[in-house]
Amino acid sequence: GAGVSQSPRYKVAKRGRDVALRCDSISGHVTLYWYRQTLGQGSEVLTYSQSDAQRDKSGRPSGRFSAERPERSVSTLKIQRTEQGDSAVYLCASSSRSGQGRVLWGYTFGSGTRLTVV
Amino acid sequence: KNEVEQSPQNLTAQEGEFITINCSYSVGISALHWLQQHPGGGIVSLFMLSSGKKKHGRLIATINIQEKHSSLHITASHPRDSAVYICAVRSRNTDKLIFGTGTRLQVFP
Numbered sequence: 001g002a003g004v005s006q007s008p009r010y011k012v013a014k015r016g017r018d019v020a021l022r023c024d025s026i027s028g029h030v031t032l033y034w035y036r037q038t039l040g041q042g043s044e045v046l047t048y049s050q051s052d053a054q055r056d057k058s059g060r061p062s063g064r065f066s067a068e069r070p071e072r073s074v075s076t077l078k079i080q081r082t083e084q085g086d087s088a089v090y091l092c093a094s095s096s097r098s099g100q101g102r103v104l105w106g107y108t109f110g111s112g113t114r115l116t117v118v
Numbered sequence: 119k120n121e122v123e124q125s126p127q128n129l130t131a132q133e134g135e136f137i138t139i140n141c142s143y144s145v146g147i148s149a150l151h152w153l154q155q156h157p158g159g160g161i162v163s164l165f166m167l168s169s170g171k172k173k174h175g176r177l178i179a180t181i182n183i184q185e186k187h188s189s190l191h192i193t194a195s196h197p198r199d200s201a202v203y204i205c206a207v208r209s210r211n212t213d214k215l216i217f218g219t220g221t222r223l224q225v226f227p
Contacts, residue, residue: 033215037155043204043217091161093215095208107208107215109153111160 004094006110013082013117021077021113023092029108031095034067034077036088037112046077046090082117089114121145124205124218131225137192139221141205144186148213152179152190153204155220164190164203195225 005024013019025032034046047067064080079086093107122143131137141150152164165172165179167188172179176195181188192199205218 031213035215035217037161037202037204037220043206043220045215045217048214089155089161107149107151107166107206109151109161109163111162112155114160 004092004108004110006090006092006113008113009111011113011115013115015084015117016081018078018080019082019115021079021090021115023075023077023094023110025073025075025092025094025110026096026108027073029073029094029096031107032067032069032075033093033107034065034075034090035093036086036090038088049075079115082115084117087115087117120219121216122205122207122218124203124221126221127219129221129223131195131223133196133225133227135195135225137195137199137223137225139190139203139205139223141188141190141218142186143188143205143207143216145207145216146210147183147186147207148210149208150181150188151204151206151208152188153206155202155204157201192223197225197227200224 007022033048035043037043046065066078067075069075089112091110091112093109095107125140150167154162154164167179167181169183176193178191200223202220202222204220207216209216
């Protein structure tokens, strides 16, 4: 499809376990965000990456959160040693960018993965 | 002070009322997004704006670039409009997304 898709839609994890969430972005999109939305804390950016580097340029680095981009249009968010406070909706958003670095368009958002840590 | 501010934080309304949610930002932007998150968690992208006004059904979004302000209006509100509405901007300088804190809307029958 033409949108950003995330999987799974829902995930339940036992506290202390590692989880992996997937985001399939749009072919040609360069920039990709992972962020999470909680009722009490609003939106928190987790990672921000450019496709020319599989390393992250995290907006808010955290040792337990990391993102990998094995392919340009696929990203996996890994959460290590999950905590109950990690229960949230995890979203990814991607965008394109011109060769000169000029922004052409806004972001396309996925519909999210709801993670519940029990 | 947050770079993107939304008001109000919480809003309750009776079914049928006209609703306005405001978003003010302090950075130069290339795009502004309005997002909707229902209690079940899924995010729906409502609008992307860089100027002017957009309308989709009962939803209207406006943006004033000079004043760095955007509004989301809901006409003839309905209980199913109950959700968290989030404003997010794309910084023109850094290319990064900056989110507002969200507005929780509850519409009662």
